[in-house]
Amino acid sequence: MGEKKASGNKITGFFKWLAADIADIGTTFTDGSWKTKLSYLIMGGGQLLRGQYARGIAFLALECGMLWFIFGFGMNYLKDFLTLGTKGRGFNPDGTISYGDNSFFILLYGLLTIIVIIALILVWRLNLRDNRNSERLLKEGKHLPSNRKDLHSLLDQNFDKTLLALPLLGIFVFTALPIIFMICVAFTNYDFNHQPPAQLFQWVGLENFRNIVTVGGKGNFGGTFFTVLLWTLVWAFFATFLNYFLGMGVAILINKKGVKLKKLWRTILVMTIAVPQFVSLLYVGKMFASDGLVNSYLIKWGIIEKAIPFWTNPTYARILIIVINLWIGIPYMMLIATGLLMNIPADLYESARIDGANQFQMFMKITLPYMLFVTGPFLLTSFIGNLNNFNVIFLLNQGQPQSMKLTGGAGYTDLLVTWLYKMTINDTNYKMAAVIGIMVFLVTAVISLVVYNFLPSVKDEEGFQ
Amino acid sequence: MKAKKRAGLTVTYIVLILISIIWLFPFFCLVLQSFRSYQGEFGGMVNYLVPKKFSLDSYKFLFQEGSQYTRWYTNTLIIAFVTALLQTIVVICVSYALSRMRFAGRRALMNVWLVLGMFPGFLTMICLYFLLKQLGLTQAGAVPGLILINVASSGMGYYVCKGYFDTIPKSLDEAARIDGASRAQILVQMIIPLAKPIIIYTALVSFMAPWCDYIFASYVAFGHSDSYNVAVAMQRWVWTNDYQGYFTRFCAGGILVAIPVTILFMCLQKYYVEGVTGGAVKG
Amino acid sequence: MKRKALSIALAALLTAGCFSTVSVSAEDYxxxxxxxxxxxxxxxxxxxxxxxxxxxxxxxxxxxxxxxxxxxxxxxxxxxxxxxxxxxxxxxxxxxxxxxxxxxxxxxxxxxxxxxxxxxxxxxxxxxxxxxxxxxxxxxxxxxGYFLYYDKSVVKDPSTLEGILADCEAAGKGFYMEINSGWYQTAFFFATGCELSYETDEMGNFTAANVNYASPEGLAAFKKMIELSESKAFNNGSSISNAANCAAIVDGTWDSSAAKDLFGENYACAKLPTFNVDGTDYQMSGFGxxxxxxxxxxxxxxxxxxxxxxxxxxxxxxxxxxxxxxxxxxxxxxxxxxxxxxxxxxxxxxxxEQLAFTVPQGQYPNDYWTLATSLGDSVISGDYKGASDDDLMAALQDFQDQCISFAE
Known part of the structure; x- marks a missing residue:
């Protein structure tokens, strides 16, 4: 109830702020000098006339660049945004092809254009505010900051802008824009039958989402989705916690008083981190094939009669994947635990020993609570990392075995991400891949939110400092 | 009491030795396989461990005339080096800005990045491919293209580095600012030297990642074999039917990849431990 | 609508093509x-x-x-x-x-x-x-197409599947066939007289499916597949390079040099064997x-x-x-x-020799190959172990219904 109220307040607050902001634009215009008024049309005009060339040129360049992009390029795509193109390709009498609209680029550049338009409005607003501030300063009889000072501030007070400009641009173009694009794809029919440049695709609303939650019926996408989701969660749980406890165990073993060659043991274990996984995991996967080394030697030694179906039996495959993952995961946790275990004050153990506690009791009462407390955030990130642990699954057995009970090429050891990958590469079923991607996001977000509420230390960022 | 302690130690040693055998066995096999001759014996999978005759055929194959292995290796080295360099710079920039400076929208920015990070990376593969293609950075341009992709989004991986920056007392900054140093000077002259371990960690991790990148790299190279990296080229030897009997060559090539990466890792292990431990605690 | 227009355009092209031969003159390539x-x-x-x-x-x-x-x-x-x-x-x-x-x-x-x-x-x-x-x-x-490569020191008589499996089992060697592939699977189903084909238009759309896997013939083939998967000698695969313990493999000509490497002087090849279900012999078929x-x-x-x-x-x-x-x-x-x-x-x-028994491969939707892999994986992982004929028939019916559903 309280939360609802708060969010309600936030919304009304936003509209109040928006109204005030628009009013401010008006008063800036009416109260402003002709230099400020000029800036409403030509951004940076006011700044240039006041001698603030650095700012003026920056604003002007931004305006020119964005307008050129919007009208010279983006509008061609944006105009078809609602239909995603209508003109198909056609063959000419001489056998050559004439391509029509390309839905992919209409969607991608349409989105980009919308974003640039929004950015233009924001820059325009920033430009007005800058004009108003300058005017105020001048009215108060103060000097405007010089160009030199403006530029120098980019290395000092405004250093954050310098530092973040390129990373932000990179993340926008190569992470944010593609994600927004793929979210849009989830609402289209972009798949093997609707593939540009030969074919067009269209908006289809929520059809794909309906498809993925419908259990039974044609294709039974829903049933498969929930099977894969469940295994993804089970896998992430075991992969995280087994590695966590066994890794800690190994660290305790190595750190034990009197054990020599500590460095050697550690070095042997971290080999699995150092050697690229596409070599090591691929090979280990082959070792467990029906005719692989393990089965061959077991048969040769007469231990088993018939090869163990490690990868073809769903249950065996799932267990084996979790076990092999220990091979990769234990060293990682061992390294972390080694450092942290040394931080536990030795006198804690000393006094426990005097009280007559045995090793196990000391672990349960001292070591474990400390480790759990310190590595709480790590467990969360590691759980989320395992939800998306593509390499282990894909290099070991590509999500096999498939089954008549599952659809869309999914196998019993497929995680949502490996399934997504198969849909993209094998089936070029981009619409369903996009839907699965959104589902992965939802799962991750829900888990993170829940855990965040359990872990107060994560929320309090400044608390660390 | 002493006997009990000794027994405990013996058990520990036995467990450690067992673990070591399990951990090293696959690598041992891999090395043995790479010495099997694909000419004299058989280049595919076999069900015995020790080659009947040891030979260097598979290694010779990698460097014989007409083999592109060195080309792929060089590509990967270039990608790894440049990515490590640029990515480290980006991460330092972002971490410093987020750790030391307070600006409007900082919290929001971090939250947006957190949300973006919750989408699986493979989701956007097709879109990234076409974006790169528009820039001419696929096929023949795949190497710079991959570097661009690796570096462009690396700003979002600031957690560990920022966490470390947070532990450097802010009073140091303030003292320097009173002495007239600008923010930029503080970053270059003070923070970077103090944060050496985490910077080495960042560089090491970003150097190692491209060696294992075969999914997106093969997408971007798009059949242009001059632009392959080692992982892309060699996984074809195992996974496509066009390459029969290339398994021992795969093992040999894989070992040549693993050796330098492993040596580098072992040398910088200390920093790696510092990084992951710090990262684990800070989340 | 658009598709129709396009096929008309294509049809027009076809007729136009008759008189617009290579109309480009030598200079303007x-x-x-x-x-x-x-x-x-x-x-x-x-x-x-x-x-x-x-x-x-x-x-x-x-x-x-x-x-x-x-x-x-x-x-x-x-x-x-x-x-x-x-x-x-x-x-x-x-x-x-x-x-x-x-x-x-x-x-x-x-x-x-x-x-x-x-x-x-x-x-x-x-x-x-x-x-x-x-x-x-x-x-x-x-x-x-595919046929049989075998090691003649192990497999004495390559004419029956049962014989080959017995020889392999006795020698502790493997018989390789990729039965979780829609391509190799048809060796069984087409052998007993089943049919599976699709009709297409010139746009690459599938318009109709002709399939009768859910029939007594399909059942016989399916039973043999299950029986094969339970043999000790059976391995799923069709790549010589990955066949670590191979005495016989169903594979194609592209692997012939690898097969020669592997079997050395015992290298031999033959058409696919026959198999026997309930007293009837069937010659293995497949795709050409x-x-x-x-x-x-x-x-x-x-x-x-x-x-x-x-x-x-x-x-x-x-x-x-x-x-x-x-x-x-x-x-x-x-x-x-x-x-x-x-x-x-x-x-x-x-x-x-094998081609005489095969069916020329037509066009199949991508979903068919995925589905066939699922069927094969289900067989290999033992989903149908000891299942009754009715259960098997139900599985085939499901397979058939899905095959039909791929043709819009």
Missing amino acids: GSGEIKIWVAEEVKGFTDEKVAEFMEANPDMAGYTVTTEAVGEGDAATNMITDVHGGADLFGFAQDQLARLVSAGALTPIMGENAEWVAAQNDAGASAAATLGDMIFAYPLTSDN GFKLLGVKPQEDAGKLAVCQALAKYLSGEEVQIARYEGNGWGPSNLAAQQNDAVKADEALSALA
């Missing part, structure tokens, strides 16, 4: 680059033949031709992902034809060229390059398939003409014989098939 994707093993060979072609046609010298080693599977995947970025000429296995056409990666072949393809190649090969009434590719080989060379749709008439001419040359009689001699690819060209060396080839004659 223009210039540019032509990219070819072929399998690694024939890259060097293709380079050589392209050079010969360019020498013989100086009027096309404005074009620089580059070849890249891209396997048939990768080539199709890449072309489907990005037609613009893909090669102008590319080799692929016929099962991808419909997908490639649907993705707009193949230009229709018309007029003289179409007649040439139909006249020069065996009927199966030209049918494999046809969708609806339109030819979309130039056949390269007719050897994309083809490799094709496709030309990407072009916006420039000159380039299109050069690409077509080059594709024609690379799939012609002379080059097919040379490709057989260099790499052992069995020709689809009728004249080349009569070549003495081709006729004498051991692997190819085993294949030829």
Whole structure:
């Protein structure tokens, strides 16, 4: 109830702020000098006339660049945004092809254009505010900051802008824009039958989402989705916690008083981190094939009669994947635990020993609570990392075995991400891949939110400092 | 009491030795396989461990005339080096800005990045491919293209580095600012030297990642074999039917990849431990 | 609606093609680059033949031709992902034809060229390059079928499946067959007389399915598959390179040199064996398939003409014989098939013997291959162990219903 109220307040607050902001634009215009008024049309005009060339040129360049992009390029795509193109390709009498609209680029550049338009409005607003501030300063009889000072501030007070400009641009173009694009794809029919440049695709609303939650019926996408989701969660749980406890165990073993060659043991274990996984995991996967080394030697030694179906039996495959993952995961946790275990004050153990506690009791009462407390955030990130642990699954057995009970090429050891990958590469079923991607996001977000509420230390960022 | 302690130690040693055998066995096999001759014996999978005759055929194959292995290796080295360099710079920039400076929208920015990070990376593969293609950075341009992709989004991986920056007392900054140093000077002259371990960690991790990148790299190279990296080229030897009997060559090539990466890792292990431990605690 | 308009346009093209023969005059071929994707093993060979072609046609010298080693599977995947970025000429296995056409990666072949393809190649090969009434590719080989390679020191009599399995089991060796592939699976189902085929239009859409797996014949085949999967000697696979304990393998001509390496002097091959269910013998069947060379749709008439001419040359009689001699690819060209060396080839004659029992492979939707893998995986993982006939029939019915649902 309280939360609802708060969010309600936030919304009304936003509209109040928006109204005030628009009013401010008006008063800036009416109260402003002709230099400020000029800036409403030509951004940076006011700044240039006041001698603030650095700012003026920056604003002007931004305006020119964005307008050129919007009208010279983006509008061609944006105009078809609602239909995603209508003109198909056609063959000419001489056998050559004439391509029509390309839905992919209409969607991608349409989105980009919308974003640039929004950015233009924001820059325009920033430009007005800058004009108003300058005017105020001048009215108060103060000097405007010089160009030199403006530029120098980019290395000092405004250093954050310098530092973040390129990373932000990179993340926008190569992470944010593609994600927004793929979210849009989830609402289209972009798949093997609707593939540009030969074919067009269209908006289809929520059809794909309906498809993925419908259990039974044609294709039974829903049933498969929930099977894969469940295994993804089970896998992430075991992969995280087994590695966590066994890794800690190994660290305790190595750190034990009197054990020599500590460095050697550690070095042997971290080999699995150092050697690229596409070599090591691929090979280990082959070792467990029906005719692989393990089965061959077991048969040769007469231990088993018939090869163990490690990868073809769903249950065996799932267990084996979790076990092999220990091979990769234990060293990682061992390294972390080694450092942290040394931080536990030795006198804690000393006094426990005097009280007559045995090793196990000391672990349960001292070591474990400390480790759990310190590595709480790590467990969360590691759980989320395992939800998306593509390499282990894909290099070991590509999500096999498939089954008549599952659809869309999914196998019993497929995680949502490996399934997504198969849909993209094998089936070029981009619409369903996009839907699965959104589902992965939802799962991750829900888990993170829940855990965040359990872990107060994560929320309090400044608390660390 | 002493006997009990000794027994405990013996058990520990036995467990450690067992673990070591399990951990090293696959690598041992891999090395043995790479010495099997694909000419004299058989280049595919076999069900015995020790080659009947040891030979260097598979290694010779990698460097014989007409083999592109060195080309792929060089590509990967270039990608790894440049990515490590640029990515480290980006991460330092972002971490410093987020750790030391307070600006409007900082919290929001971090939250947006957190949300973006919750989408699986493979989701956007097709879109990234076409974006790169528009820039001419696929096929023949795949190497710079991959570097661009690796570096462009690396700003979002600031957690560990920022966490470390947070532990450097802010009073140091303030003292320097009173002495007239600008923010930029503080970053270059003070923070970077103090944060050496985490910077080495960042560089090491970003150097190692491209060696294992075969999914997106093969997408971007798009059949242009001059632009392959080692992982892309060699996984074809195992996974496509066009390459029969290339398994021992795969093992040999894989070992040549693993050796330098492993040596580098072992040398910088200390920093790696510092990084992951710090990262684990800070989340 | 749009599709219909397009097929009318295509039909118009077909008629137009009859009189618009190579209308480009010698001078205006223009210039540019032509990219070819072929399998690694024939890259060097293709380079050589392209050079010969360019020498013989100086009027096309404005074009620089580059070849890249891209396997048939990768080539199709890449072309489907990005037609613009893909090669102008590319080799692929016929099962991808419909997908490639649907993705707009193949230009229709018309007029003289179409007649040439139909006249020069065996009927199966030209049918494999046809969708609806339109030819979309130039056949390269007719050897994309499978038969049996075996170690004659282990397998004494390769004529029955039961015998082969008994020999392998006794020797502790493996019998390899990729029964979780829709391609190899048909060896069982077609053997007992089942049918599975699709009808397509020239857009690459599947319009109808003819399938009767849910029948007594299907049941017999299915039971044998299950029985095979339970044998100690059975291994799922069709790659010699990955077969670590192999005494017999169902595989194709492309693996013949690897098979010779593996079996050494015990190398032998034969048609597929027969199998026995409830007292009846069935000869294993399967697909006879083809490799094709496709030309990407072009916006420039000159380039299109050069690409077509080059594709024609690379799939012609002379080059097919040379490709057989260099790499052992069995020709689809009728004249080349009569070549003495081709006729004498051991692997190819085993294949030829097997081809008598196979069904020429038509077009199948991508979903079929996925579904067949699921069926095979279900068999291998023991889902149907000890299942009653009714249960098996229900599984086949499910399979059949899904197959039908793929044809819109």
